[in-house]
Amino acid sequence: MADKKTDETLDEKIEEISIEGLAEDAEEFIGDPLAEDDELETIRAERDEFRDRFMRALADAENSRKRSERDRREAEQYGGSKLSRDILPVYDNLKRALDAATAEQREQAAALIEGVELTLRELLNVFSKHGITLVQPAVGEKFDPQIHQAMFEAPVPNTVAGDIIQVMTEGFLLxxxxxxxxQVGVSSTPAG
Incomplete structure (x- = not known):
């Protein structure tokens, strides 16, 4: 009986050792599940951070592309604005020369006047070709501060305040x- 009891105790001990050994082996093989969850969360956080950085870099690249495209278009359209401004006095002088010619001078120097008119017309064609348009206000039109510059104000009978009463120089749009x-003169409220 003592043998039987010893065998049972021995069997229990073997089973206990086997179960503890298996648990230790399994834990060693599988690892700590809590540590794995932490590592998995760290990897997910890194992934999310890299995805966010990638999306931001992609958006920055797209914004840069759009900005450079807009800058290129603007340079193409408005790059010649300084040269255009420098040529405007040529137009003004040709126009003044034609306006200053009297009927008698036009008769005597018809070929010269025709040459100046042709030069002025060609200059306007070149302006048009490059997107430059003439702003020609007329006496009696309303003053528009977006395209007109008031050079003086004067009370003129039979006008309304803000009417153009004189045009000194024409304007241009690019x-x-x-x-x-x-450049225009503008009517003020007439003195009553």
């Missing part, structure tokens, strides 16, 4: 931008 405002 595509949709003002290159030079038209």
């Amino acid at each position: 595509h949709d931008r003002l290159l030079r405002p038209a």
Whole structure:
């Protein structure tokens, strides 16, 4: 009986050792599940951070592409604005020369006047070709501060305050931008 009891105790001990050994082996093989969860969360956080950085870099690259495309278009359209402004006095002088010619002078120097008119017309064609348009206000039109520059104000009978009463120089637009405002005189409220 003592043998039987010893065998049972021995069997229990072997089973106990086997179960503890298996648990230790399994833990060693599988690892700590809590540590794995932490490592997995760390990897997910890194992944999310890299995805966020990638998306930001992608958005920055797209914004840079759009900005450079816009800058290129603007340079193409408005790059010649300085040269255009420098040529405007040529137009003004040709126009003044034609306006200053009297009927008698036009008769005597018809070929010269025709040459100046042709030169002025060609200059306007070149302007048009490059997107430069003439702003020609007329006496009686309303003053528009977006395209006109008031050089003086004077009370003129039979006018309304804000009416153009004189045009000194014409203005110019380069595509949709003002290159030079038209210089005008504007009526103030007439003295009553």
